[in-house]
Amino acid sequence: MGKNLLQKVWDQHTVRELPTGQTQLFIGLHLIHEVTSPQAFEDLRGRGLGVRVPSRTFATVDHIVPTHSQERPFVDTLAEEMMVAIETNCGEFGISLFGLDDDRQGIVHVVGPEQGLTQPGMTIACGDSHTSTHGAFGSIAFGIGTSQVRDVLVSQCLAMDQLKVRRIDVTGELAPGVYAKDVILAIIRELGVKGGTGYAYEYGGEAISSMGMEERMSICNMSIEGGARVGYVNPDETTFSYIRGRPFSPGDDEWDEAVKYWNSIASDDDAEFDDEVSFDGAAIGPNVTWGINPGQSVQVDGRLPKVDELPQGERESVREALDFMEFEQGVSIAGTGIDVAFIGSCTNGRISDLREAAKVALGRRVSPGVKALVVPGSRLVGEQAESEGLHEVFLQAGFEWRKAGCSMCLAMNPDKLQGREISASSSNRNFKGRQGSPVGRTLLMSPAMVAAAAIAGEVVDVREMMGG
Amino acid sequence: MGESRITGTSGRAIPVRGDDIDTDRIIPARFLRCVSFDGLGEHAFEDDRKNFSDGKHPFDRAEFQGASILVVNGNFGCGSSREHAPQSLMRWGIKGFIGVSFAEIFFGNCVANGLPCLTLEAAEVEEIQALVESDPGCLLELDVSERRVRVGEKTYSAGLRDGVQRAFLEGLWDSITLLLADAGDIDRVAARLLPLKERP
Ligand code: SF4
Numbered sequence: 001m002g003k004n005l006l007q008k009v010w011d012q013h014t015v016r017e018l019p020t021g022q023t024q025l026f027i028g029l030h031l032i033h034e035v036t037s038p039q040a041f042e043d044l045r046g047r048g049l050g051v052r053v054p055s056r057t058f059a060t061v062d063h064i065v066p067t068h069s070q071e072r073p074f075v076d077t078l079a080e081e082m083m084v085a086i087e088t089n090c091g092e093f094g095i096s097l098f099g100l101d102d103d104r105q106g107i108v109h110v111v112g113p114e115q116g117l118t119q120p121g122m123t124i125a126c127g128d129s130h131t132s133t134h135g136a137f138g139s140i141a142f143g144i145g146t147s148q149v150r151d152v153l154v155s156q157c158l159a160m161d162q163l164k165v166r167r168i169d170v171t172g173e174l175a176p177g178v179y180a181k182d183v184i185l186a187i188i189r190e191l192g193v194k195g196g197t198g199y200a201y202e203y204g205g206e207a208i209s210s211m212g213m214e215e216r217m218s219i220c221n222m223s224i225e226g227g228a229r230v231g232y233v234n235p236d237e238t239t240f241s242y243i244r245g246r247p248f249s250p251g252d253d254e255w256d257e258a259v260k261y262w263n264s265i266a267s268d269d270d271a272e273f274d275d276e277v278s279f280d281g282a283a284i285g286p287n288v289t290w291g292i293n294p295g296q297s298v299q300v301d302g303r304l305p306k307v308d309e310l311p312q313g314e315r316e317s318v319r320e321a322l323d324f325m326e327f328e329q330g331v332s333i334a335g336t337g338i339d340v341a342f343i344g345s346c347t348n349g350r351i352s353d354l355r356e357a358a359k360v361a362l363g364r365r366v367s368p369g370v371k372a373l374v375v376p377g378s379r380l381v382g383e384q385a386e387s388e389g390l391h392e393v394f395l396q397a398g399f400e401w402r403k404a405g406c407s408m409c410l411a412m413n414p415d416k417l418q419g420r421e422i423s424a425s426s427s428n429r430n431f432k433g434r435q436g437s438p439v440g441r442t443l444l445m446s447p448a449m450v451a452a453a454a455i456a457g458e459v460v461d462v463r464e465m466m467g468g
Numbered sequence: 469m470g471e472s473r474i475t476g477t478s479g480r481a482i483p484v485r486g487d488d489i490d491t492d493r494i495i496p497a498r499f500l501r502c503v504s505f506d507g508l509g510e511h512a513f514e515d516d517r518k519n520f521s522d523g524k525h526p527f528d529r530a531e532f533q534g535a536s537i538l539v540v541n542g543n544f545g546c547g548s549s550r551e552h553a554p555q556s557l558m559r560w561g562i563k564g565f566i567g568v569s570f571a572e573i574f575f576g577n578c579v580a581n582g583l584p585c586l587t588l589e590a591a592e593v594e595e596i597q598a599l600v601e602s603d604p605g606c607l608l609e610l611d612v613s614e615r616r617v618r619v620g621e622k623t624y625s626a627g628l629r630d631g632v633q634r635a636f637l638e639g640l641w642d643s644i645t646l647l648l649a650d651a652g653d654i655d656r657v658a659a660r661l662l663p664l665k666e667r668p
Contacts, residue, residue, distance in 0.1 A: 012660070015653045020640050021631035024647060026657040029664065036550065038503035047644075052654070056664055064501060078501035085503045117664065129549040129573055143573050145551035147580035147643075155647035157654060161631060193488055194543040197572060227546065229572050251667050258662060293488050293546075317487055324520075410497045410548075431492045431547060438496065438515035 002268025005234055006165050006200050009140045009265055013123045015157055022159045028122035028139075030057040030152045032095070033108050034064055034086040035412070036127030040150035041089040053156040054094040058117060059086060061099055062107040064412045067375050067402035070100050079413070093153070106378020106404045109133040109346035113217065114380055116246025120235035120262035125152055130346050130428065132223040135232030136216035137239055138266060140200070142229045163230060164198055164274035169205035172282035177463035179356065180215035181222075181348060181426070181446040183207065185287035185297045187279060188226040193295040196228025199274070202267065203233050207281030213242040214352040221347045222428050225294040234266040288333050288459055289430045289444040291321030296430075298333050300449070300461045306330045324432060325441055326420075334459050336443065340423035341372040341454035342435075343399075343447050345409040348426035349377030353447040354385050357426075358393040360451035360465055366398035367457030373400040373415065375407040399454065411436025424453035474582055474636040477564040478609040479536035482526050483597035484513070489540065490547035491574065495556045508552055509559030527560070531604035539597050540567040542590070545574025554578045564610045566617055566626070568593050579632055579641050584612050587627035596624075612636045 015024040037059070044050070051057065064079040074080040083100075090097040098104040098111060105111070109130055112118040118134045124141035125131065127149040134141035144158065151158055170183055188195075201223050208216065216233045223231025233239075240259055243249045250258040285299040296318070298304065304322070306329045307315050322329055327336070343349070343357050354376065366372045374394050376382035382404055385391055391401045408415040409427040416436025417423055423435055423442050430442035443459065452462040499511045517525040526532050538557060544567045545553060554577045565578065565585040578585050588596070596619055600606060609618040610626075612633060617624045635641040 013657060015657050016650065018631075018640075018646055019638070020635040020646070022635075024653075026654060026661070028661055035500050039505055039551075042504065049644075052651075053658065076501070082501060082503060119662070121662075127549060127551075129547065131549075143549035145549055145554075145573060145577035145580060147551060147577065151643055151647055154644055155651075155654065156658070157647045159643045159646060161629065193546060194569065194571070197543070197569065224547075224573075227543070227571065247666055248664060249667065250662065254662075261662065293490070320486070410492075412497045412500060429490075429492070429547060431490045432520075433496055433515045434492050436497075438519045 001272045002270040004165050004202060004267040004271040004273060005138055005232060005265055006140055006163060009121055009123060010162065012121065018159055020159065022161055024157050025123055025160045026157055027125045027152050028056065029112070029117055029124045031108050031112055031124070031126035032057060032059045032149060033128065034061050034082045036146050037089065037149055038082065038085040039146045040153060041093065043150045044153060049154050051093045051095065051153045056156060057095050057153065059090050059095050059097040060105055060108050060111050061086060063406045063410065065100065065405040066413050067405045067407045067415060070403055072100070103379055106381065107346045107349060107406055109221065110350060110377035110381065113137065113213070114246070114378055116243055116249035119243060120239060121265040125158060129224045130221050132229065132231045133217050133221040133346055135220040135223070135230055136213060138232055138235035138262065140230055140232065143224065163200045165202055166196070166199045166275040166277065167202045167204065167273040169278040170203065170207035170281045171205045171278060172207060172280055174207055174281050174284065177286060177448065177466055178284055179446040179448065180211060180218035182284055182287045183281065184219045184222040185289065185294065185444065186284045188222065188295045189297050191226055191277070193225060193293050194227040196223065196226040199228050200230035200232065201226070201228045202273070203231060205281070208233055209236065212352060213238060214350045218347050222294065225428055235262045286446065286449050286462055288449065290325065290327060290333055292324055292430060292432050294428065294430060294444060296321055300334055300459065303332050304329055334461060336459045337422065338370060338424045338443070338453050338458060339421040340417060341370055341450050342408045342423055342425040342427065343450050344375030344377065344407050345427035346377060347428040348447045349375060349381065351381050351384050353426065354381070354390050357447040357451040358390040360448050360462060361397040361399065361455065362393050364397055364455045366454045370454050370457055372398065372454040373402055373408070375402040376404050379404045408435050410434060424450045424459065426450045472582065473639040474584060474641065475613045476609065476611040477536065477584065478607060479563065480534060480605065481537040481539050481600045481608045482532040482535035483539045483600050484526055485541060485597060487542040488546055489544050491545055491550050491553040492547055494545065494553040495550065500550060500552055505552065505555040505559065508556035512556040512560045534561065536561055536563040537608050537610055538562045538565050539593060539600060540565065541593060542568040544570050546571035549573045551577045554581055554583060558583060566593065566596065566610065579635065580643070582641055584610060584628065584636060586610055586615070586617060588617060588624050592624050
């Protein structure tokens with residue numbers, strides 16, 4: 001029996017077995033941002049320790065940065081304090097920072113791949129649960145807490161428990177109007193929000209291999225919403241050609257050797273998996289969440305569940321979700337009115353996402369009363385969009401065009417829902433309170449579906465706006 | 469550090485019911501605007517307490533003040549990796565958890581802070597929650613060495629992974645000492661990986 005990618009990368013990065021039975025794993029790339037790192041640096045100072053391999057840690061600012069005016073000092077003094085902290089910490093410990101004065105600034109999971117830092121066969125850690133995004137390149141990438149951020153800074157290693165691997169095949173071809181976001185929402189609905197606990201998800205099959213890197217990132221990004229800390233896709237030509245020429249990619253003289261290594265770490269044809277499941281990609285339609293976790297979704301032409309028809313064990317959480325959302329059971333999701341439309345985040349704030357949304361917005365108008373904003377995932381994504389004129393398309397349609405950051409994905413900056421507002425959002429979490437108002441409501445969907453909802457003022461099937 | 473052994477904890481318990489309670493609910497994002505974990509204790513579950521509980525959230529109820537063992541249901545702590553979640557609970561006074569299951573990153577954050585999370589069957593957890601609700605004064609014992617939970621006369625055998633149990637019992641849960649034990653090995657692994665550098 002052959003090995004899967006996780007086993008190979010794991011072996012390659014194992015420093016030793018720890019007395020606890022865990023593995024001491026070397027971390028090839030460590031990414032940090034302003035929210036989960038300050039306490040780690042404080043801890044280092046308290047212990048009189050330094051950063052062991054500063055050249056393998058990169059920092060950016062994303063969570064708290066305002067997307068309107070990024071002028072310093074920020075109006076929010078707490079946010080300003082956090083900005084100063086990361087600037088000071090990176091300066092003092094010799095870490096590269098893509099700050100607000102740097103063209104490379106943006107959401108940490110957009111920036112890593114964009115700069116060519118994210119490469120196949122790496123172990124990647126970041127104090128952020130959506131680090132699984134980087135698995136799209138065939139790396140083993142996972143979120144960690146602040147104590148572990150400290151561990152990586154100090155030792156470039158983590159104490160980790162080995163993961164099992166579930167192979168998820170998505171066969172066939174996706175229908176027009178169906179995107180990576182729809183695929184991952186379908187997977188999470190089927191396998192559950194905790195179905196991935198203890199597992200890494202290996203995504204493969206025709207539908208995945210025919211996707212571009214940005215779509216693969218959207219899929220891997222939301223692995224954690226299914227409980228899987230890691231999600232990855234085996235590297236292939238699509239991966240290599242995305243990486244080639246990016247600032248931190250291997251140079252031309254090292255390229256062939258790198259590709260050889262990257263090919264060698266892909267899962268063997270006869271690799272063993274702890275579990276295998278398969279989805280029919282052609283059967284997946286546009287999906288929309290109706291509840292308070294990313295597993296609670298339906299196809300846009302479907303209906304909300306009826307509590308009495310569910311197994312006993314599911315009734316309570318469905319009832320809680322319906323109560324919170326103030327939705328009737330059994331009604332169709334299409335036609336649900338929205339107040340806010342948000343296009344952005346590390347799930348769907350990349351250039352291909354903006355292009356798809358702009359196609360829908362072109363020549364149309366945002367429904368009166370809907371506040372619609374587009375927030376590019378990084379400054380470079382924003383510049384690319386502007387060079388293609390996408391910002392004009394959005395502005396003419398009545399969307400706001402903002403600067404890069406996490407924005408309304410978690411609303412740590414001024415972009416927040418108000419009161420009971422309902423938002424159509426291309427982000428990854430519909431938890432209670434996630435978008436800034438404790439009682440605000442979130443419907444997750446693809447960026448094209450968000451654009452369609454913004455224009456219709458309610459949830460609609462984007463395929464109806466795609467000219468047949 | 470690294471020398472403090474944790475064999476268990478005991479005290480009064482506080483039940484918080486519900487599956488899939490995410491870290492956004494444990495500590496809402498606006499409280500993450502801080503450079504230190506101090507002061508997070510008072511904001512634990514803040515939005516749930518203010519908006520959905522009519523003042524009856526367990527964290528607000530007089531009979532549960534001073535409790536130190538949090539009894540939860542399935543997939544507790546899912547979502548964001550924020551260590552602010554266990555930090556806020558710890559600063560409120562929680563020293564250990566009993567639940568049906570815990571999300572992985574949350575679990576790891578708890579271990580890193582010396583907070584044991586023991587698992588029981590769903591029905592057992594519900595039994596304990598009901599008991600604590602009817603008798604908030606009862607004492608619970610969370611035993612890491614024996615992987616047991618004791619409530620009054622009753623003993624439940626609990627789940628805790630071997631490696632994690634060992635880390636607690638041998639005082640290895642604060643991983644820095646372990647990770648730096650042989651720095652030469654770290655350099656050897658680094659040397660066999662592709663370098664990470666900017667193109668000229
Ligand atoms: S965009 Fe959202 S999920 Fe992604 S890193 Fe920012 S806050 Fe986290």
